[in-house]
Amino acid sequence: MDSDTVVSLPHAVEKLVNPGDTIALEGFSHLIPFAAGHEIIRQGITGLTFCRMTPDLLSDMMIAAGGVDRLVCSFFASGSAGSLYEVRRRIESQDPAPLPVEEYSHHAMTLRYHAGAARLPFAPISSFVGSDMPGINPDIRAVVDPYTGKKIYVVPPLNPDVTIIHAQRADRKGNVQIWGIAGVQQEAVYAADKVIVTVEEIVDDEVVRADPNRTLIPAHAVDAVCVVPTGAHPSYVQGSYDRDNAFYREWTPISQDPAELREWIDTHIRGTKDHEEYLDAIGRDRIAALRMAPRPSGSVDYGRRPDASTERSSR
Known part of the structure; x- marks a missing residue:
């Protein structure tokens, strides 16, 4: 990790994300x-294989923008607020073009990242027994358990070229802290070749050292840290801002009309210079x-060994 780790988001994307990459957000x-x-x-990067545990509004946007050639995912959802009509058009009607989809369960996606992070050839999974998913995904395969002789399913590792996550904060070295619901961010980071982290704020090293258990991603795993306040909108950041539920509800009618969807992308994404202009x-x-009122968590005492002078004075 060097002094150039904290960079702008446009710079990080330009430097680290390439056409044809497999990316995990x-x-x-x-x-x-x-x-x-x-x-x-905005940067018009195309030919991407897009990996996401729950394809949602972000998936709808990126697919509609024309950058995604393949989707690797589990459980399609629009935040319990409607439907993803661009995704549906591409899969159900091949409109305006077919979208190859590699579908897994949440557990299988997690295990794929685990295997990728550990550089294993596959991960065993028992929950596909009795499922029809192996019948639609040829990469879910059955092998013989060498210990019991019984059949068990396996899934391949997932090693993105780039993993991108958002977090509450990081220090300038790139140690990243998260609290609240954590998904597979840690596994997806370790599985990737390159990592971009957007954060609400950069804090002093002492802040991170004072609360080490919140450090989900260590500095050595991070290639770029980008300060992007409100960078998770319309989703939420625990302790900072709430989910924009109205946005999620509004998305269904926008997504349902292809012309309106592309106009929204042209206005709010391509028509804005950066995230600050998007927020405008x-x-x-x-x-x-959406801002939240403060509710600090309780503190704990990590303790420390007494220094030599304290030990001498207590004798």
């Missing part, structure tokens, strides 16, 4: 890296209304 309902996805759209387009009053 992870965050399980919480801390979804929308700003990073929008920047990929969404409306600063709307963003301000």
Whole structure:
């Protein structure tokens, strides 16, 4: 980790994300890296294999923008607020073009990242017994358990070229802290070749050292840290701002009309220079209304060994 780790989001995407890459943008309902996805759209990066545990609004946007050639995922959802009509058009009607989809369960996606992080050839999984998913995904395969002789399913490792996550904070070295719901961010980071982390704020090293158990991602795993306040909108960041539920509800009619969807992307993403201009387009009053009141968590005492002078004085 060097002094150039803290960079702008446009610089990080330009430097680290290439056409044809396999990219993972992870965050399980919480801390979804929308700003990073929008920047990929702005830069017109195409030919991507997009990995996401729950394809959602961000997936709909990136697919509609034309950058995604393949989707690797589990459980399609729009935050319990409607449907993803661009995803549906591409899969159900091949409109405007077919979208190859590699579908797994949540557990299988997690195990794929685990295997990728550990550089294993596959991960065993028992929950596909009795499922029809192996019948639709040829990469879910059965092998013989060498210990019991019984059949067990396995899934291949997932090693993204780039993993991108959002977090509450990091220090300038790149140690990243998360609290609240954590999905597969840690596994997806360790499985990747390159890692971009967007954060709400950069804090002093002492802040991170004072609360080490919140450090989910260590500095040595991170290639770029980008300060992007409100970078998870319209999802939420625990302790900072709430989910924009109205946005999620509004998305279904936008997504349902292909022309309106592309106009929205052209106005709010391609038509904005960066995430700050995106927030201006969404409306600063709307963003301000999502801010949370403080509710600090309790503290703990980690303890420390007494120094030599303290030991001598106590004898």
